[in-house]
Amino acid sequence: MKTKVLLFLLTTSIVVSSCNSSQKNYEAKYVFLFIGDGMGIQQVNTAQLFSDSVLNDSVGIAFTKFPISSMSTTFAATRYITCSAAAGTALSTGTKTSIGTIGLNATHTDTLYSIATDFKKAGKKVAILTSVSIDHATPAAFYAHKGSRSSYYEIAKDLVVSNYDFFASGGFVEPNGSKNDSAAISIFQLGAARGIPFTSSLTGVDSLMKLGVNSIVFSAHNPGEGSSLQYDIDQSDSDISLRDITRKAIEVVDNPNGFFIMVEGGKIDWSCHDNDAATTIREVISFSKAIEEAIAFYKKHPNETLIIVTADHETGGMSLGNTKNGYKNHLKILAKQNVSQEKLHSAIEKFKIVTPNANFKDVLKLIEEHTGLSTDGDHALTAEELADLNVAYQIYFRNKKPKTDKNTYSKTDLLAKTAISILNTKAGIGWTSSTHTGSPVPVFAIGEGQELFSKFQDNVDIPKNILKASGINR
Numbered sequence: 001m002k003t004k005v006l007l008f009l010l011t012t013s014i015v016v017s018s019c020n021s022s023q024k025n026y027e028a029k030y031v032f033l034f035i036g037d038g039m040g041i042q043q044v045n046t047a048q049l050f051s052d053s054v055l056n057d058s059v060g061i062a063f064t065k066f067p068i069s070s071m072s073t074t075f076a077a078t079r080y081i082t083c084s085a086a087a088g089t090a091l092s093t094g095t096k097t098s099i100g101t102i103g104l105n106a107t108h109t110d111t112l113y114s115i116a117t118d119f120k121k122a123g124k125k126v127a128i129l130t131s132v133s134i135d136h137a138t139p140a141a142f143y144a145h146k147g148s149r150s151s152y153y154e155i156a157k158d159l160v161v162s163n164y165d166f167f168a169s170g171g172f173v174e175p176n177g178s179k180n181d182s183a184a185i186s187i188f189q190l191g192a193a194r195g196i197p198f199t200s201s202l203t204g205v206d207s208l209m210k211l212g213v214n215s216i217v218f219s220a221h222n223p224g225e226g227s228s229l230q231y232d233i234d235q236s237d238s239d240i241s242l243r244d245i246t247r248k249a250i251e252v253v254d255n256p257n258g259f260f261i262m263v264e265g266g267k268i269d270w271s272c273h274d275n276d277a278a279t280t281i282r283e284v285i286s287f288s289k290a291i292e293e294a295i296a297f298y299k300k301h302p303n304e305t306l307i308i309v310t311a312d313h314e315t316g317g318m319s320l321g322n323t324k325n326g327y328k329n330h331l332k333i334l335a336k337q338n339v340s341q342e343k344l345h346s347a348i349e350k351f352k353i354v355t356p357n358a359n360f361k362d363v364l365k366l367i368e369e370h371t372g373l374s375t376d377g378d379h380a381l382t383a384e385e386l387a388d389l390n391v392a393y394q395i396y397f398r399n400k401k402p403k404t405d406k407n408t409y410s411k412t413d414l415l416a417k418t419a420i421s422i423l424n425t426k427a428g429i430g431w432t433s434s435t436h437t438g439s440p441v442p443v444f445a446i447g448e449g450q451e452l453f454s455k456f457q458d459n460v461d462i463p464k465n466i467l468k469a470s471g472i473n474r
């Protein structure tokens with residue numbers, strides 16, 4: 001009899017406790033959503049290995065140590081392989097949409113609202129940050145509603161009326177309107193009319209905070225291509241990093257009611273479109289350093305903070321391993337690359353202007369300076385690789401107007417492209433695409449409500465569970 005009672009009590013307590021966990025009211029007051037654009041598990045894994053074995057960094061990719069690591073699908077409403085606009089909208093609103101669409105449903109007949117608006121309604125502060133331009137697809141999905149992600153000026157106009165508290169990025173793509181619209185009023189004027197200040201210095205942000213200004217828009221003073229922050233691999237000490245703006249955002253929006261901060265590592269995608277592994281690894285590490293700021297905040301408020309790290313899709317079909325190298329990897333040779341492919345192209349372009357009659361040997365020296373590729377040493381260029389570089393040299397230096405290739409987000413030339421491709425192959429990195437892939441992406445979580453992200457999920461579940469973890473009903 002006693003046993004029966006004990007069994008009954010045990011069963012009851014199990015039922016009660018499982019009810020409690022499914023109905024638990026979560027109260028994450030401080031929420032961080034980090035989106036690594038194009039950051040598949042391969043990008044994270046390669047950056048982790050590089051950080052461990054080449055940089056000997058004891059911290060490494062900090063978010064891989066979060067207690068929850070799972071996966072998410074990425075497909076759009078109309079295509080297996082998504083784009084940043086459709087994926088950004090799925091992650092921001094909880095509804096899938098069509099390719100190129102920002103904050104509208106697939107047929108553009110309905111407006112979709114991002115969870116950032118729910119946080120605002122709940123009296124919390126909102127910050128939207130990115131390493132690309134603030135009118136780019138991922139950040140735009142958190143405040144704009146436009147049928148085309150390329151309507152940069154129109155997207156920026158939605159930013160001005162969003163009432164969010166802080167924006168930080170490399171700037172705007174079309175602050176003065178599209179090329180065809182000379183009558184457009186600049187975003188800066190439109191913002192000023194609503195009392196929104198724009199600044200390009202972090203100390204400027206401090207001064208504006210002291211004045212009690214509601215919305216602040218920060219743009220880097222030295223933007224890279226497409227009004228982005230400079231690639232981490234190309235940064236000088238005076239350049240603004242994603243970590244700098246994340247730290248500043250926490251200062252700006254920290255308040256007793258709580259906040260929602262979205263941080264996009266936007267250039268992971270760009271360097272993956274270029275199939276440039278060294279630049280990608282540095283971008284993932286830089287993204288991870290920004291996340292360390294959130295982790296430091298979490299340590300001060302462990303019961304009230306939630307950090308989610310995920311991606312909108314994978315870019316490049318990156319792999320650790322390729323057919324040519326078989327089972328061998330030499331990640332350490334990527335450490336010799338000291339500029340992005342985009343900057344290598346600029347260096348080659350400048351070299352041609354200064355030395356138009358440069359011979360192949362001179363050009364090889366320039367390539368060696370920036371990539372470590374050399375005719376001698378452990379990983380010396382093979383005859384086949386030298387022949388490929390020579391063909392590219394002939395095309396670029398012997399043609400008066402050599403073709404400049406336009407990658408998705410950067411200009412390049414065959415010589416820069418060939419050199420980076422050879423380096424990647426020698427390192428044992430593979431790429432199957434210059435666009436996105438349909439792979440699921442990783443999801444990492446720590447903090448209040450972390451268990452809501454523990455299963456294989458659809459990308460639209462992520463924002464819904466973020467609201468749940470925050471105790472906010474739509």
Ligand SMILES: [Zn+2]
Pocket residue numbers: 037038083084085087269312313
């Ligand atoms: Zn993307």
